[in-house]
Amino acid sequence: MTVFPCKPALLIALALIAGTAPARAQSNVAAGEKLAFDRGKGNCLTCHVIKGGDLPGTIGPELKDIKAKYPDRDELFAIIFDETKRNPQTMMPPFGRNRILTEQEINAIVDFLQTL
Numbered sequence: 001m002t003v004f005p006c007k008p009a010l011l012i013a014l015a016l017i018a019g020t021a022p023a024r025a026q027s028n029v030a031a032g033e034k035l036a037f038d039r040g041k042g043n044c045l046t047c048h049v050i051k052g053g054d055l056p057g058t059i060g061p062e063l064k065d066i067k068a069k070y071p072d073r074d075e076l077f078a079i080i081f082d083e084t085k086r087n088p089q090t091m092m093p094p095f096g097r098n099r100i101l102t103e104q105e106i107n108a109i110v111d112f113l114q115t116l
């Protein structure tokens with residue numbers, strides 16, 4: 001019987017390549033959700049209704065259809081980093097400027113928001 005020794009290895013390699021990218025994106029979304037819901041971190045539920053979150057407040061608008069409303073992720077990042085730039089009167093804390101969240105954490109939250 002003729003065996004092609006490289007074939008299974010190639011299949012495994014292809015499966016790994018196909019599997020890793022979405023898996024990484026998925027874990028960023030999960031991390032973002034956790035940070036958004038964490039009362040000691042994003043604490044977004046205090047002011048926003050977010051799908052899947054318990055006991056939300058209604059000081060801010062419900063966060064839904066976010067990707068349609070803000071297709072540009074930089075704009076979304078800027079809102080979370082420092083909403084006072086858009087609206088000096090806002091109730092929303094400047095999470096990035098006040099170092100409540102790191103840029104990496106804000107990026108994960110942006111990934112999560114874009115799934116809403």
Ligand code: HEC
Binds near residue numbers: 042095
């Ligand atoms: C203390 C209340 C408060 C908290 C906490 C808060 N927000 Fe907000 N947020 C607001 C208010 C109020 C607005 C309305 C716009 C404004 O005030 O400029 C807003 C607007 C937004 C918008 C724009 C929504 C739209 O439909 O245009 C996004 C996105 C957003 N917040 C995300 C977040 C995220 C993510 C968190 C958690 C990291 C968070 N907010 C935490 C009060 C809050």
